[in-house]
Amino acid sequence: MAYAGSAEAEQVPPAEVEEMELYHAKSFITKYVFSQDAKVIAIQYSATAIAIGLVGLVLSWLMRLQLGFPELFDFIEPGDYYQFITVHGMIMVIYLLTALFLGGFGNYLIPLMVGARDMVFPYVNMLSFWIYLLAVLILIASFFVPGGPTGAGWTLYPPQAILSGTPGSEGGIILMLVSLAFFIIGFTMGGLNYVVTVLQARTRGMTLMRMPLTIWGIFTATVLALLAFPALLVGAVMMTFDKVLGTSFFMPGIIEMGEQLSYGGGSPILFQHLFWFFGHPEVYIVALPAFGIVSDLISVHARRNIFGYRMMVWAIVGIGALSFIVWAHHMYVSGMNPWFGFFFATTTLIIAIPTALKVYNWTLTLWKGNINFTIPMLFALGFIVTFLNGGITGLFLGNVVVDVPLSDTMFVVAHFHMVMGVAPLMVVFGGIYHWYPLITGRMLHEGMGQFHFWVTFVGAYSIFLPLHYLGFLGVPRRYFEMGETNFIPESVQDLNAFVTVVALTVGFAQMVFFYNLFWSYRKGKEAGHNPWKATSLEWQTSSVPPGHGNFGEELPVVYRWAYAYSVPGAKDDYLPQNLPPDQVATGVEK
Amino acid sequence: MNFFHQLMEKPWAAEQGAVDDLHRGGEFSLAKPHVGLRVFLGVATVLFSLFFVVYIERMDFPDWQPLADPWLLWVNTAILTVSSVALHWAWIKSDQGDIDGVRTGLLVAGISAFAFLGGQLWVWRELVDLGYFASSNPANGFFYLLTGLHGVHLLGGLVAWARASAKVKAGGDLERINMSVSLCAVYWHFLLVVWLVLFGLLLFT
Numbered sequence: 001m002a003y004a005g006s007a008e009a010e011q012v013p014p015a016e017v018e019e020m021e022l023y024h025a026k027s028f029i030t031k032y033v034f035s036q037d038a039k040v041i042a043i044q045y046s047a048t049a050i051a052i053g054l055v056g057l058v059l060s061w062l063m064r065l066q067l068g069f070p071e072l073f074d075f076i077e078p079g080d081y082y083q084f085i086t087v088h089g090m091i092m093v094i095y096l097l098t099a100l101f102l103g104g105f106g107n108y109l110i111p112l113m114v115g116a117r118d119m120v121f122p123y124v125n126m127l128s129f130w131i132y133l134l135a136v137l138i139l140i141a142s143f144f145v146p147g148g149p150t151g152a153g154w155t156l157y158p159p160q161a162i163l164s165g166t167p168g169s170e171g172g173i174i175l176m177l178v179s180l181a182f183f184i185i186g187f188t189m190g191g192l193n194y195v196v197t198v199l200q201a202r203t204r205g206m207t208l209m210r211m212p213l214t215i216w217g218i219f220t221a222t223v224l225a226l227l228a229f230p231a232l233l234v235g236a237v238m239m240t241f242d243k244v245l246g247t248s249f250f251m252p253g254i255i256e257m258g259e260q261l262s263y264g265g266g267s268p269i270l271f272q273h274l275f276w277f278f279g280h281p282e283v284y285i286v287a288l289p290a291f292g293i294v295s296d297l298i299s300v301h302a303r304r305n306i307f308g309y310r311m312m313v314w315a316i317v318g319i320g321a322l323s324f325i326v327w328a329h330h331m332y333v334s335g336m337n338p339w340f341g342f343f344f345a346t347t348t349l350i351i352a353i354p355t356a357l358k359v360y361n362w363t364l365t366l367w368k369g370n371i372n373f374t375i376p377m378l379f380a381l382g383f384i385v386t387f388l389n390g391g392i393t394g395l396f397l398g399n400v401v402v403d404v405p406l407s408d409t410m411f412v413v414a415h416f417h418m419v420m421g422v423a424p425l426m427v428v429f430g431g432i433y434h435w436y437p438l439i440t441g442r443m444l445h446e447g448m449g450q451f452h453f454w455v456t457f458v459g460a461y462s463i464f465l466p467l468h469y470l471g472f473l474g475v476p477r478r479y480f481e482m483g484e485t486n487f488i489p490e491s492v493q494d495l496n497a498f499v500t501v502v503a504l505t506v507g508f509a510q511m512v513f514f515y516n517l518f519w520s521y522r523k524g525k526e527a528g529h530n531p532w533k534a535t536s537l538e539w540q541t542s543s544v545p546p547g548h549g550n551f552g553e554e555l556p557v558v559y560r561w562a563y564a565y566s567v568p569g570a571k572d573d574y575l576p577q578n579l580p581p582d583q584v585a586t587g588v589e590k
Numbered sequence: 591m592n593f594f595h596q597l598m599e600k601p602w603a604a605e606q607g608a609v610d611d612l613h614r615g616g617e618f619s620l621a622k623p624h625v626g627l628r629v630f631l632g633v634a635t636v637l638f639s640l641f642f643v644v645y646i647e648r649m650d651f652p653d654w655q656p657l658a659d660p661w662l663l664w665v666n667t668a669i670l671t672v673s674s675v676a677l678h679w680a681w682i683k684s685d686q687g688d689i690d691g692v693r694t695g696l697l698v699a700g701i702s703a704f705a706f707l708g709g710q711l712w713v714w715r716e717l718v719d720l721g722y723f724a725s726s727n728p729a730n731g732f733f734y735l736l737t738g739l740h741g742v743h744l745l746g747g748l749v750a751w752a753r754a755s756a757k758v759k760a761g762g763d764l765e766r767i768n769m770s771v772s773l774c775a776v777y778w779h780f781l782l783v784v785w786l787v788l789f790g791l792l793l794f795t
Contacts (some may be wrong), residue, residue: 115615120622196626202615209601210610226629230637234644238735245724247731249648265653265728270644277640305602313597327650561601583689 020117020201022549034130036122037548038193041129043439045103048129049096052136056091058086059509068500070481072135076261078480080169082151085478086168087139089154093282094183097424101289102225103132105431106194106218108439110173112538113215113414115203115556115578117549119193125540128193131186138179145171153478155275156235156266158250162243165256174243177236184236194222203205203537205558209313210577212536212562215305216313217292220320220439221285228281235274242266268333276327283420284323288316291358291386292425294380298362298429300534301377302369303573305563308361315354322351329490332400341400348398352391359388370566374532375449379430383423391420393468408478411471414464422460429456429513436517437531441544442524445540448516452509455488459506466495533574536562627773631780634743638784639741642791645732649795655727656795660716666709667789668733673702674782677775684768689758692771696755703748712740729795734786740781747777 023030035041063084066076096307107125111118119125142149151167152160160166162173198211198219213221238249242263250271251263299306306312328344330334352393362384393415397403406412429452436444474487482488542552556578564575571587615654617670618625648654714734722730754770 121626188630191633192629195629196622200616200618200622200625204614204615205611205613207599207610207613208596208617209599209603226633227636230633231635231640234640237739238644241724241731241735245731247735248728249644249731262725265651267648268653270647274640310600311600317597391693422595450652461717560607563602 014438019555020120023122024548034126036118036126036283038111038119038122039439039546039550041125042104042107044129045099045107045132048133048136049104052091052139053100054095055140056088056096057510059088059091061504061507063088064500064503066480068497079151080148081147081480082153082478083167083433084154085174086151086154086176087142087149090139090455092421093154093286094180095139097286097420097428098187098225098282099132100428101286101424102194102218102222103129103190105289105293107190108435109214110194110197110218110317111201112541112546112550113212113536113560114198114201115206115537115551116197116201117551117555120196120201121193124189125193125480128186128190131182131189133492135179135182135186138175138182142168142172142175142179145175147172148384148436150176154238155272155279157275158239158242158266158271159252159254159263160260162239162251162255163256171576174240176238177243180236181233181240184233185259187229191222191226194218195226203555203558206537206577209310210558210561212292213295213312213316214292214536216316217288217290217295220316224281224288224320224323225285228278230278231274232278235278241272249332263503269331270545271460272331272334276330277324279330280327281320281323281351282321286424287387288320290383290424291316292382293431294427295358295362295365296534297376297380297427297434297535298365299563299565300434300532301374301380302366302371303565304365304369305565306361307364307367308357309561309563311357313362316357319351322347322354329398332403338400341372343397345400349395352395352398355391357386359391374433375444375446375453376430376434376532378450378457379426379433382453383426383430384538386426387420387423388461390415390417390423391563394419406471408476409471410467410475411478413477414467414471417464417467426457429453432517434532435538436520437544439525439545440521440524441527443527443531444520444522444524445516448512448519452513452516455509455512456506459502459509462502463499463506466499470495530576533572535564535574535576537577540578610702621769623769623773624776627776629735631777634780634784638739638787645736645791648728648732651728653727654729654795656729657722657727657733658720659793660713662709662716662791663792664714666706667785669702669706669709670782670785671721673699674775674778675704676702677683677771677778681768681772681775684764684771686719687764689764692767693758696751696758696771699774700748700751700755703744703751703778707741707744710737711739733792740785740788743784744781747774747781749772750777 004522025035025037030036032040035044062076063081065073066081070226074192081287107119110116139149147168147170149168149170150156150161152162152169154172156173156176162169166173174521198215202211238247241247242249246262248263248266250268251261251266253264254261291432295312310449326344326348328340329348332341332344393411397406397412397415398575433444433449436442470492473489473492475482475492484491529544532539537556537558538546540556541547541550557580558577559579560575560577562577564570565578566573567575570584575584599610601610620628632744676695676698678698680692683689683691683695717730717733722733724731724734750770751774754767754774756768757767
């Protein structure tokens, strides 16, 4: 493969990219607190997301304590348990993963990887973070109102979500809906930035098809989110009206405790459609950035061009488009028309094609690659295996006849934790180990990383494999305790106790990761420039960590795609995207 | 930009590389704020469309009792149209460099936008006086919800309008004024279209 095809380019001077006006911070507050620099905003987003994620983690421990050792912890009432479930789900899906992938990774990587000085609307970008923080604080506040946070389940299905039987149906549900509305407004502000930066602010020579797959994943996920979140906003606004003003958008006529309520004529199923029209794309809002990032991790750490780059891009775009026509597979048991179910089962199974294509391409990239078992590579491998496992149980649940008996069992819990809990988290960790040297200038400690990976990986399987089995036995989800049944053997309780012990252990093991983050910041090995010998632009900055404006005096000029590893005739085994063609034979300036 | 055509490119091929090296980076010739606004209008379109779909779906239920269409809504529609036209006129004037024309256009647009919002509130008051409460029928609930949402979007636009007016007042440079005014005008046209669709829905149901 020749990269010397730029002879013409030397004769015709490429068009100049317009420089953007940067906001230069003058004080500590405008530099690090109300910062308009996407890199600082990325750290703020990530820190907030991880902090609220830890709350979600603690909630999962409380749930596991109840499931593993029922009746031992009498401070957990049934109502509390529902609140833990609800807030845990909400936090993990929206406030942690969505915010971390798009607000965190997106903000840090988009400008650096496409060769821009910053996001195109830095002020709006700053507002995006502060509104997100406000949404998080409102969510936290719901713990402190009378009745506590909502216990309606993360899907917030009406009518139960706003009726008095559900925990938190006074203040909790209102704060939850308001918090979601703020999150969506904040996200839209950030999302505009990500989309317009990718479309309009790339550097000279960076065509769409020369972008690293990380950017493709984040870009497509942002587009999905911009189109899907409005559905949640519509649902949230209308439910707030039902709760506060007494309208009946979603509320049918209801007799509560022998009393006819003033509601009547609304459609609860309508909310389910709105929720899942957002909720299914949400799965891919989390998964697509993970797909993109993992492609780059594998390529860099196996020193091999990604296999089938074009197909990988098509798969990302295709999955994104398909994700909008599968939502009702979350509603097979809602009493829908069988033909309707047939349609959605078909579209759901079709998604397996582009997804499987990606898994094959990752595997083929590894084939005969020079695999370095670095920590990012371990997490990338962990992702592929976990995503495959979670995806295959998705094929089970996508079929109506299999889904109906498995619906509302632990099997479903195991499935979605594997595919959109553990798998994306593997990528989050892999990404942090990979880009930490860029952000701080130091490497994370290898030994602690190994420990972290193996405990997390083995632990996650010890938790979620048994849950599949429990689901097959018929153990329902969302039950505070099982009591006596004639179909569930007593040994189920032992398995539940085992899962609880592992879950607590894995949770505590994450502290090693956080210790590593702080320890390495002071004492980690100096990373220097481009420690992984990667080709993409974020590693080619003039200083590490990159300064304000990212690229020093001159913006980089791109001469090739991001996958130029082991090119014949080149001095090094990688060619940075901005290495001029006449330096290919002599190599990168040290 | 032909998106599907670009997806067919082979970025690793030498011939494609020669073409790609000349690429200047951006996709559209529009200025960045205009691209941003268009993306936002896309999001807002999805939002309003979902509301309209939900509205139409709900209409089929037997308990639907459409509310009276106050004649004031016709006046409000006319006022919003004036506002939109005035902003467009200000845009044309700012292209010509006529700062006084811009000032007049912005003033007319602002006053009429506020008048529209006042008129909408008046309609709400009248309907409440007639006993059309939000909770008494879904049709009423939808009316308040949709008009309210449209009004909130217009309020947001008025923030941008105020910033543009401040720039004109401070005598800032013409290029920036032109950008602000053009963004406002596009947004106003969008809100006018949304209002016409919404008004049509209310009239014919």
